[in-house]
Amino acid sequence: DAKTTQPPSMDCAEGRAANLPCNHSTISGNEYVYWYRQIHSQGPQYIIHGLKNNETNEMASLIITEDRKSSTLILPHATLRDTAVYYCIVRVYNNNDMRFGAGTRLTVKP
Amino acid sequence: DADVTQTPRNRITKTGKRIMLECSQTKGHDRMYWYRQDPGLGLRLIYYSFDVKDINKGEISDGYSVSRQAQAKFSLSLESAIPNQTALYFCATSDLPSGEETQYFGPGTRLLVL
Numbered sequence: 001d002a003k004t005t006q007p008p009s010m011d012c013a014e015g016r017a018a019n020l021p022c023n024h025s026t027i028s029g030n031e032y033v034y035w036y037r038q039i040h041s042q043g044p045q046y047i048i049h050g051l052k053n054n055e056t057n058e059m060a061s062l063i064i065t066e067d068r069k070s071s072t073l074i075l076p077h078a079t080l081r082d083t084a085v086y087y088c089i090v091r092v093y094n095n096n097d098m099r100f101g102a103g104t105r106l107t108v109k110p
Numbered sequence: 111d112a113d114v115t116q117t118p119r120n121r122i123t124k125t126g127k128r129i130m131l132e133c134s135q136t137k138g139h140d141r142m143y144w145y146r147q148d149p150g151l152g153l154r155l156i157y158y159s160f161d162v163k164d165i166n167k168g169e170i171s172d173g174y175s176v177s178r179q180a181q182a183k184f185s186l187s188l189e190s191a192i193p194n195q196t197a198l199y200f201c202a203t204s205d206l207p208s209g210e211e212t213q214y215f216g217p218g219t220r221l222l223v224l
Contacts, residue, residue, distance in 0.1 A: 041198055043114070098143075
């Protein structure tokens, strides 16, 4: 049973912000929200993670709703190289089991 | 990420053959993982190891075995390959620098079992 729900695909214009949503309505208090992406068939790449506060790093921002039942990954200025499958994962801290769902296929268009 | 390498990158084998996929890392991480990915699907965990004396089964360990030869090396074996083991295999490593673990993945091994 999936812990997260993501749209199967999204498009974004190059240079614009890409906002990728994720629903995790059954998230537990000790579960973090992680985002990874996979370009073509390369190994997944870590993007960002958070518990309840909004987070920002050099790649993206993560906005988590106050009730923690959903989150949004924001790529502020999408480029063609950001075209990939983006995975939203919830997991307990220090839990080895990283459950990847089907993710969202983001296509950045010129 | 060149810090995690996998060999071979591509492999074609026949049903019933024994094969080994190897993973090496220079990140100095204690934790290592093996995943498989089938077309259009996410990754599924096969085995994981928290240190050289620790081996644990993941979600789909049947038909696979592993060996943790050293902190930096973690091998996955298919004792008798079958066609439904055709998949993309990823190795990953992780550590706990601040208590919030992230995983770093290798480039993958594409395996075809005929």
